[in-house]
Amino acid sequence: MPKAINIMDQPRLGLAKTFNLTVNGIRYRVFRSAVTVVVITVAIAFMMNIVAENLIKSAMVDHAKARLEKIRIEAFWTSRLMTPESSRAILMKWASAPDDSPEIAESARFGKFNDKETVFLLEHAPSAEGLIAFVESLDYGRQRLLVRRNSGLDIISHLSDPENMERFKRNFEPMRGLRLPVTDENLNSLISAWPRVLELISRVRNGHADAIVAVKRDLKGARLFEGLRHADGAFGEAVRNAGFEFSSDTASELARNARATATIELVDQTLDNQSFRRAVAVRRDLLPQEITSGDVWTICQTEAGAAWVIEQLRQIESLSWRIEPDTAAMLRFISDRNTEERRLANVEKMEMEVGERMWWLILLSMIVCVVGISNAMLMSVTERYREIATFKCLGALDSSIMLIFVIEASLLGLVGGIVGSIAGSVLGLGGMILRFGALAFTNFPLDQMLLGLLFSIFVGVFLAAAAAIFPSFKAARLAPMEAMRIE
Amino acid sequence: MNSDKHNPPLTPSDARDKQNLRVIIRTVRLEKKYVIKDIVTVALKGIDVEIFTGEFISVMGPSGSGKSTFFNMVGGLDQPSSGRVFIDEVDVAQLTAVELAFLRCRKIGYIFQSYNLVQYMTALENVTIPMTFAGLHADEARDKGMRILDIVGLKERWFHRPIEMSGGQQQRVAIARAMANDPSVLLCDEPTANLDLNTGKEILEILQRLNKEKHVTVICATHDHRMLNICDRLMWIRDGEVERIARRDEVNIEVGSIGGEE
Numbered sequence A: 001m002p003k004a005i006n007i008m009d010q011p012r013l014g015l016a017k018t019f020n021l022t023v024n025g026i027r028y029r030v031f032r033s034a035v036t037v038v039v040i041t042v043a044i045a046f047m048m049n050i051v052a053e054n055l056i057k058s059a060m061v062d063h064a065k066a067r068l069e070k071i072r073i074e075a076f077w078t079s080r081l082m083t084p085e086s087s088r089a090i091l092m093k094w095a096s097a098p099d100d101s102p103e104i105a106e107s108a109r110f111g112k113f114n115d116k117e118t119v120f121l122l123e124h125a126p127s128a129e130g131l132i133a134f135v136e137s138l139d140y141g142r143q144r145l146l147v148r149r150n151s152g153l154d155i156i157s158h159l160s161d162p163e164n165m166e167r168f169k170r171n172f173e174p175m176r177g178l179r180l181p182v183t184d185e186n187l188n189s190l191i192s193a194w195p196r197v198l199e200l201i202s203r204v205r206n207g208h209a210d211a212i213v214a215v216k217r218d219l220k221g222a223r224l225f226e227g228l229r230h231a232d233g234a235f236g237e238a239v240r241n242a243g244f245e246f247s248s249d250t251a252s253e254l255a256r257n258a259r260a261t262a263t264i265e266l267v268d269q270t271l272d273n274q275s276f277r278r279a280v281a282v283r284r285d286l287l288p289q290e291i292t293s294g295d296v297w298t299i300c301q302t303e304a305g306a307a308w309v310i311e312q313l314r315q316i317e318s319l320s321w322r323i324e325p326d327t328a329a330m331l332r333f334i335s336d337r338n339t340e341e342r343r344l345a346n347v348e349k350m351e352m353e354v355g356e357r358m359w360w361l362i363l364l365s366m367i368v369c370v371v372g373i374s375n376a377m378l379m380s381v382t383e384r385y386r387e388i389a390t391f392k393c394l395g396a397l398d399s400s401i402m403l404i405f406v407i408e409a410s411l412l413g414l415v416g417g418i419v420g421s422i423a424g425s426v427l428g429l430g431g432m433i434l435r436f437g438a439l440a441f442t443n444f445p446l447d448q449m450l451l452g453l454l455f456s457i458f459v460g461v462f463l464a465a466a467a468a469i470f471p472s473f474k475a476a477r478l479a480p481m482e483a484m485r486i487e
Numbered sequence B: 001m002n003s004d005k006h007n008p009p010l011t012p013s014d015a016r017d018k019q020n021l022r023v024i025i026r027t028v029r030l031e032k033k034y035v036i037k038d039i040v041t042v043a044l045k046g047i048d049v050e051i052f053t054g055e056f057i058s059v060m061g062p063s064g065s066g067k068s069t070f071f072n073m074v075g076g077l078d079q080p081s082s083g084r085v086f087i088d089e090v091d092v093a094q095l096t097a098v099e100l101a102f103l104r105c106r107k108i109g110y111i112f113q114s115y116n117l118v119q120y121m122t123a124l125e126n127v128t129i130p131m132t133f134a135g136l137h138a139d140e141a142r143d144k145g146m147r148i149l150d151i152v153g154l155k156e157r158w159f160h161r162p163i164e165m166s167g168g169q170q171q172r173v174a175i176a177r178a179m180a181n182d183p184s185v186l187l188c189d190e191p192t193a194n195l196d197l198n199t200g201k202e203i204l205e206i207l208q209r210l211n212k213e214k215h216v217t218v219i220c221a222t223h224d225h226r227m228l229n230i231c232d233r234l235m236w237i238r239d240g241e242v243e244r245i246a247r248r249d250e251v252n253i254e255v256g257s258i259g260g261e262e
C-alpha cells in the first residue's frame, strides 16, 4: 500500500504556541538573551536619563520663572501706583490685550470711555502699534528715510501730514523685500482716526494720574511702602476705589512681600544692638564682630530658631514694639525664601542648558538607542540563521519564523525598556537631587515623567522588534539551504 | 551476506507491472550551479532519475560528486538552476511557500550530514518541533517523541542538549526528528558516517524497518557498504552526473568480491 502524497497547506502555528516556543528559546539561551537585554537596557537608560534630567530641569526653570514673575510684581505695582503709564504702553496694551481683559477694562475706566470709544480704540490700536513696531524694527538709515527722526506715537502724527506721507510712500517703494503690516486702506483710515486715538490715550493717562493722586491722598503722607503692607486690607480697597484693577491675589502677594521687607529691615537694625549681637554670636559659635544678618536668617531656618530670635527682640526696648503677630512666621518665610533664591540662581544659569541643547541631547540619545539596539538585535538574529534554516526544513512557515523573532525581540525590548527607563529616571533624578537638593522636587513633573517612562519602554520594544524584522525576514524568505549558506 | 529472500524486483518496468509501484520522485534534467564571485561550479549536470514508492535507494559517489546537492534539490530545500523535480507528479517549483512547508514538515524527513540540531533544545524538544509545526498537541507530541527516541535508543537521554551528546547520539536524535511526522520519504545524507559499527548497524536496521514495515521511501547517500545488504537499488553519481543505476542483485556479485577483499 504505497503512500500517496497529498500536498496541502501547512497550518499556521497559533500565537500561543509561537509564544511558548519563543519563551522557551529565551529561557534556554538565558545568557545570550541577557546580553542583548543589557545592551537595550543601557541604551534606554541613557536616553531616559537625559529625558528625565531635562524634564526636571525645565520644570524647575518654569518654577523659577514663576518665582521671578512674583518678585517683579512688586516693582510693577510700585511704579503703577506712582507714575502714569506712557502713551506708548497704553497703545500697546490696547493693541495686544484681549478685548475683555481686566487691563482693557481698567484703562477704559481711567479714560471714562463709553462703549463706542472703547470699540473705536480697540479697532485702531492694533494697526497703529503694528505700524510703529514695524518702523522701529528697521535700521536707523531707513527709519530716517521714512519718518525722519520721529519715534513712537510721533511716527503716526508725523505721517498725518500728507506731504510726509507722500515722502514715506515714495521712499518705501524701492525697499525690496519689505511689506507694510497694514493695507493702504487701513493706513488711510488710521491716519484719519489718529487725532481721536491720541485724545483717547491721553484721557487714559490723565485718568491714571488722577487715580494715583487719589491713592496718595488715602496714604495721608505715609510712604507707599507702608501702604503696601496693608494691600490685602484697607489700602487695597482704596487702590481699587481709585479705579485700579487690583486683584486680591496680587494684593496679598504684595502685602506679604512688603511685610517681609519690613521684617528684613527689622533684622538689619537688631545687629546694631550689642547684646543681641553677642547672643547670636554665642549661638552660632562665632565672634560678635563676625555676625551678619545671614547668621540670623540661618538661625531662623527652624521654628525654634525663629522663636528664639523673637525672644531676643523682645528684650531690646527700642525694637520690641515693632514685633507683630506674624513676625515669627515672616522670619521663617524669608529664611526659606533666601535659601530657595540661592538655589534658583543656579537654576537660572541652567536655563541655557535646557531648550535647544535638550533636543540635541535627546536626539543623540535616540541615535545611540537606534544604533545600539539594532546592532544587538541584528547580531542575535544573524547568529541564528542556521537555526532559521533548520526550522524551515522542519516545516516552519516564513510567518511563524518572523513571528518568533519579533516576539522574542519585543520581549527583550520590553524587559530592557522597563529596566532601562527606570534606571535612567532614577539616575537622572539622583543627579538632579545632588545638584539642587529638595528643589528638584518643587514642581516635580510627575505626569511628564510617567509619559517619558512609557515612551522609553515603547522605544525599546519598537526598536528591538523593528531591528529583528529585517534580518529574520531576509532569512525566512530564502530556501532553507540558501539560508544555511549565509553567515 | 547475500541471503536476502524478500527482495522485490525493482527495475522500473518490473515495478510498474508486478507491484503496481508508482514513481514518487522524478527529476528531469536537474541542474545546479553555484556561483561564487563569477566562478561557476556545476554541482549537478542534468540528472534524470525515477524513484519509486517504497524503495530503498542508496546514492554513492566520491566526495564532492554532488550527492548533498542532489538531496537538497529533491527535498525541496534549494532551488535548481534548471530542470524539474516532481514529487508524486507535482512539480516542486509550482508549490507555494505554504505547501512547501507542509511537504517538508510531513512528507519528507531529512537527516543531514551535520545533524543540524537546534543547539539550545533538548533531544526531546528537537524531536517534537516538527510535530509542533504540524499542529500536534504538546502532550501528544511529548509522548510520541519519547516513543521515537526509544526506537533510536535515546529514551534515557531525552533531556540532553546536543553539545552533551556524542556525534552518533546526535545523529540518532536527527533520525528521530526526521521520523517525527511519519514522512513518506526519508532523505538521509550519510546517516551512519559518524556512528560506531554497532550503532551504525542499528540505524540501518531502523531505516530498513521503516522501509519495509511503514513503506517509507528511503533515499540514502552513503559510503557504508553494509547499505548494500538493505537497499533495493544503487545509484552512482560522479561529477554531478549519474554514472550508473542498478538493482542490488545485479551488483551483488561484484560486491561479493569487494566484500572478500575486506
Ligand SMILES: Nc1ncnc2c1ncn2[C@@H]1O[C@H](COP(=O)(O)OP(=O)(O)OP(=O)(O)O)[C@@H](O)[C@H]1O
Pocket (backbone or CB within 6 Å): A485, B034, B035, B036, B041, B042, B043, B061, B062, B063, B064, B065, B066, B067, B068, B069, B070, B113
Ligand atoms: N554552497 C556552495 N557553493 C559553491 N559550491 C558548492 C556549494 N555546495 C557545494 N558546492 C560544490 O558542489 C559540488 C558538490 O557538492 P556536494 O556537497 O553536493 O558533494 P557531496 O557529494 O555531498 O560530497 P560529500 O560526500 O563530501 O558530502 C562540490 O564541488 C562543491 O564544491
Ligand SMILES: [Mg+2]
Pocket (backbone or CB within 6 Å): B067, B068, B069, B113, B189
Ligand atoms: Mg555531502
